Amino acid sequence: MSGDTRHGVGVSPGTAVGPVVQVAPPVRPPADEPAPADAGAATDLVLEALAAVAADLDARAEGADAHAQPIIKATAMIARDKGLAKAAGKQVGSGKGPATAIAAAVDEYAAQFEALGGYFAERVTDLRDVGDRAVAHVLGVPAPGVPTLEAPSVVVAHDLAPAQTAALDRNHVAAIVTAAGGRTSHTAILAAQMGIPAVVQLHGATEIPEGTSVAVDGDAGEVTIDPDMALIEAQRERRERRAAALARVSGPGATRDGHPIALLANIGGVDDAVAAGAQDVEGVGLFRTEFLYLSASSLPSVDEQTAIYAAVLKPFGDRRVVVRTLDAGADKPLAFADLGEEENPALGRRGLRLCQAMPELIDSQLSALAMAAKETGADVRVMAPMVATAEEAAWFASRVKAAGLPKSGVMIEVPAAALRSRHVLAEVDFGSLGTNDLAQYTMAADRMEGELSDLLDPWQPAVLDVVAAACAGGAEHGKPVGVCGESAGDPLLALVLAGLGVSSLSMAPKKVSAVRLALSLHTLDECQALAEVARAARTAADAREAVRAAASEELTAIL
Known part of the structure; x- marks a missing residue:
């Protein structure tokens, strides 16, 4: 047993x-670390340790894939944060040894990040990782x-x-x-x-x-x-x-009775594009462009951006590539786009709001995308993040049209945009549900707070109700609504999303085959019935179990 x-x-x-x-566990500073005899030398040691951590992370980023690279570089930026270095120097000045000073400064910063909540709270783990590495460097022991x-x-x-x-x-x-x-x-x-x-x-x-x-x-x-x-x-x-079951299905996604549901890939850079372009996907539903900006000290030129975008578009031929325009701010600060401190950056000027404050960001990106599309002949569609109103959608659509790009869309990750989608989607050509943030904002639960995982479960009936509202608004105008959040890759939830009216599902390429199989085993009517079952459930767990019990046994036997 x-x-x-x-x-x-x-x-x-x-x-x-x-x-x-x-x-x-990470190495902690000695409890009895003595006060430095030379505060200046101790401060220099702290600065040298933080610089070494940043350099090491940059080196790791160079050998990482496209998904990992921007994350590692963002961690390196924390190590280079002047405020963190200043806080550690202040701790040295108060009589703490260098290792203790670093740990104290990190604790101070972590408390501030946690108080801010949202995307800043997401970076606490990264911040502590930087601190642990710097402490190890000061003590001359291996990094955690x-x-x-x-x-x-x-x-x-x-x-x-x-x-x-x-x-x-x-x-x-x-x-x-x-x-x-x-x-x-x-x-x-x-x-x-x-x-x-x-x-x-x-x-x-x-x-x-x-x-x-x-x-x-x-x-x-x-x-x-x-x-x-x-x-x-x-x-x-x-x-x-x-x-064996996954090997039996291939080609475009569709329900058993032939209703098309496009199966797309989420990508984050050129390496991702090359890998995904060789796989059995119908294109890209989310190309995250932040990697091009996060480590830059100034806005990349249009020519620099064009070269990168063309390299991403080329592997997909005439398949669609949906590009999310710059989603910066909050946990993704840009050295050349600092709007100053905000009380709650997660609810501040990030995404499209940042670009409205600094139009040169979006205009240069759209110009580069238009040039790359012309160069490659690709089917490029662009969408803006953090859209909440019809006015914002209209502003973005006009910018896209002025750049000469044919299709504009919006990310629906704010409940306001979902609930008023009939007005928001009237201004653009399509919508894409970012279910990670949509769940966070709908349930008022920080997506990085592990203890709130139940609230952030994408099976939450309230979140499904918001998704249904977004799809209904799109249907009024014949505008397609896709999903590019992590929920798209759950085979059972994909059936529910199809039943709610979602027209495309974008996910990590490794998840596509299971979703393709799930759709092929159910008719559209069956998906709609499963969606009703899920929305009628009392809890997220009830919703998942009810759908699992009603779904094809051929599918549930392999999940």
């Missing part, structure tokens, strides 16, 4: 079995992180900073398990992009002894300690059944 099965939150699908490798793996292992930690996850050797990481984390954290998204099964919010994860065999189910959110051969064999058989 199998051992103890514990339940967390599954954030990346798949199953795996392997020995536990615990990520050691995942140890070198000699064989496929299950990596277990209290939490993993995005920079740590991005640096994982996917050939030796069978699965990831953390005690903290959330459904839409950068680490969860990276794990899904990398195809690594992952479970977060697992109580007692760090107490599992090193080397213990565990079976991880990233779909169910289950971790079984000391699994018996029956469970291991059952997981193996399920993987084989799943692979």
